Amino acid sequence: MDDVFSNFDLVLKAFWMTVQLAVLSGVAAMVLGTLLAAMRVGPVAVLRTVASTYVTVVRNTPLLVMCVFVFFAAPNLGLLVGTPFLVKGTIAVGLYTAPFVAEAIRSGVNAVPLGQAEAARAIGMTFAQNMRHVVLPQAFRASVPPLASTLIAMTKNTSVVAVFGIMEATARMRYFVNRNADDTILIFVVFAIGYILLVELISLGAVGLERRWKAAR
Amino acid sequence: MRLTRLKVAAAAVLVASTLAACGDAGDDDDKGLDVDVQDNAAEEFDAGTRMRELADAGSIKIGVKYDQPGIGFKGATDDTPVGFDPEIGKILAADLGIAPEDIDWVETISANREAFLQKGEVDLVIASYSITDERRQVVGQAGPYYVTGQQLLVKSDSDIESIEDVKGTEVCSVTGSTSLANIEAEGATPRGFDTYSECVDQVLNGTVDAMTTDGAILLGYAAEHPDELKVVVEPFSEERYGVGYSIDHPEMCDWITETIEDAQEDGDWAAAFEVTLGKSGVETPEPPAMDPCA
Incomplete structure (x- = not known):
């Protein structure tokens, strides 16, 4: 255990890597997911098909397989060879999480009463204006709890890249476990607490957003 | 007509058995050495010792690596793992009167x-298991039965020549x-992967500049891609591989140590090395001196 506390900077650096991965992948997944959700509820049939195909294919692919594509298959084909590992991790986790975000937002959109969208159309708003000013703000409010769950799952999912060359929290945990065979349980506990703290931050953020947007109603 | 059919059947049986014999011969090459299995081994050990229990039971569970060519490797179609570690396992099992086919290999x-030894999932761990104080x-660790050192595997055109070159x-x-x-x-920036082959x-x-682990493993990979890869730098660490056993059975230490020392003296150790790690072209080293048991 002394080894962990006397090298605590390594623990913090590893969790910082986890945070970077989670934030970058989270932003990527939110942007792509919102786009996909808009395509799926939108009026253009081609885009609807494209978005639902993406959701079906990627949501049914394990994250590990996604990582194998990005970290092993792509470089073997000469793609992404010079790309930093953090970017590759963001691509894998972000692309994987996007369909879950899209479905959370789509459920939010479906929760907005039809009359809202009809009223917006009646006063002459285009589809884009309708989405931006009327439907999506209400949809995001209804999507906060499922989105929080998705982002929490994603944060924990970043641990998969521990075996794809990125020294994040789980990889660092294995480093300490290997060096301190007599202390494994305590090391697991320390890193579990780290993950709990990260996830609690997201939960608290979600609670805060819910409270704030409730007042706006 | 009936006769012809019989002839065909007989011929088929003949061909099949010839092929089977060929297959067996081929397998023997891969299976490593034949070991002398002790008769009545159980009587050699005092009642109540773990060795006696294992000898009486007639089987032993040995944990080895499945993904390190030369050390401990099991391909998708192999029945048993091959490598230097499994050979050491066979030598130890033979001393208990347990034939190689009665060994339960566990990855x-x-x-x-450590967890597998503590919970009794395996009786011995022989899995490139470096001896450390922690x-x-x-767990108990008897040995070292092999000493190796860490080196680097790089592309043939790489600029990395000494350990100082890995910075950055x-x-x-x-x-x-x-x-x-x-x-x-x-x-160096560490890049961890699940298996050596992925690395x-x-x-x-x-994607990365080099791979690092014990020289013996690297030589195995360099031999697979002689035009593209080479092993560089002097060994910069010392890994002393030991045989792991449960700390609840301290009597196993003396037995493991003596059995391996016997194998070192009568040439079984060297023979085990030659059919596994020795295949990559390295010379068979002097066997290391075993630590005394506490």
Whole structure:
């Protein structure tokens, strides 16, 4: 255990890597997911098909397989060879999480009463204006709890890249476990607490957003 | 007509048995050495010892690596693992009167070796298991039966020649391994992967600059790609492989130590080396001196 506390900077650096991965992948997944959700509820049939195909294919692919594509298959084909590992991790986790975000937002959109969208159309708003000013703000409010769950799952999912060359929290945990065979349980506990703290931050953020947007109603 | 059919059947049986014999002959090459299995081994050990229990039971569970060519490797179509570690396992089992086919091979990965010994999932761990003080707190380790050192595997056109050159480069190994920790201490960016073969792949496609682990394993991979890969730098660590046993059975230490010392003297150790690690072209080293048991 002394080894962990006397090298605590390594623990913090590893969790910082986890945070970077989670934030970058989270932003990527939110942007792509919102786009996909808009395509799926939108009026253009081609885009609807494209978005639902993406959701079906990627949501049914394990994250590990996604990582194998990005970290092993792509470089073997000469793609992404010079790309930093953090970017590759963001691509894998972000692309994987996007369909879950899209479905959370789509459920939010479906929760907005039809009359809202009809009223917006009646006063002459285009589809884009309708989405931006009327439907999506209400949809995001209804999507906060499922989105929080998705982002929490994603944060924990970043641990998969521990075996794809990125020294994040789980990889660092294995480093300490290997060096301190007599202390494994305590090391697991320390890193579990780290993950709990990260996830609690997201939960608290979600609670805060819910409270704030409730007042706006 | 009936006769013809019989003839065909007889011919078929003949061909089949010839082929089977050929197959057997081929397998024997891969299966490594024949060991002399002790008769009535159980009587050699005092009642109540773990060795007596194992000899009476007639089977033993040995944990080895399945993903390290030369050390301990099991291909998708293989029935049993091959490598230097399984050979040592066979020598130990033979001393208990247990034939190689009665050994229960179990895959152990670096992270579960202590847990498997503590919970009795395996009786012995022979899995490139470096002896360390921390590990000796929780499990027994007899040995070393082999001493190796960490080196680097790079592309043939790489500029890395000495250990100082790794500063600022990306070097891969297995996540959580001692090798990865050592190379991080040398100033390289550590890139951990699940298996050594994935790591070699990253070197071959140019994603990382080098791979690092025990020289013996690297030589095996270099031999697979002689035009593309080479092993460089002097060994910069000393890994002393030991045989892991449960700390609840301290009497096993003397038995393991003596059995391996006997094998070192009568040439079984060298023979085991030659059919496994020796295949990559390295000379058979002098067997290391075993630590005395506490």
